[in-house]
Amino acid sequence: NKGESVAWLGRYYGIEEDEIAVYGDGGNDLAMLSRFRHSYATANGSDAAKAAASATIGRCEFHAVPKHILKTLHSQQCIQIA
Numbered sequence: 001n002k003g004e005s006v007a008w009l010g011r012y013y014g015i016e017e018d019e020i021a022v023y024g025d026g027g028n029d030l031a032m033l034s035r036f037r038h039s040y041a042t043a044n045g046s047d048a049a050k051a052a053a054s055a056t057i058g059r060c061e062f063h064a065v066p067k068h069i070l071k072t073l074h075s076q077q078c079i080q081i082a
Contacts, residue, residue, distance in 0.1 A: 001031040001032065002022075002024075002028065002029060002031060002032035003031035003032040003033075003034070003035035003036070004031070006020060006022060006032055006035075006036070007020075007035065017035075017036060017037070018037050018038070020036050020038065021036070021038040021039070021040065021069070021072065022035075022036045022038070022039045022040070023039075023040050023041075023042070023057075023065045023068075024039070024040075024041055024042075024045065024049050024052075024053070025041060025042045025044065025045030025046065025049050025060065026045060026046050026049055027046060027048060027049070029041075029045075029049055029052075030048055030049065030052045033049060033052035033053045034052040036054075037054060038054060039052070039053040039054045039055075040053055040054070040055050040056070040057045040065075040068060041053035041055075041056050041057070042056070042057060042058065042059060042060050042064050042065065043056055043057065043058055043059045043064070044059045044060055044061070
């Protein structure tokens with residue numbers, strides 16, 4: 001499942017699970033969304049995905065995922081947004 005795959009990838013690169021953010025919107029994302037502390041479902045995602053995630057962000061068609069990633073990186077002073 002996606003949750004185990006992302007966890008394996010994190011271990012491979014030496015990234016702790018609490019440093020990983022995941023995004024999803026449907027049934028195939030449930031294991032991943034419920035596994036990680038920083039998990040986000042899109043507002044137009046399934047009810048199950050929103051329940052499994054730690055938070056719900058905006059809609060896909062309004063680019064919620066890349067906007068959330070950029071906002072997070074900026075808030076952690078990883079990047080500067082003009």
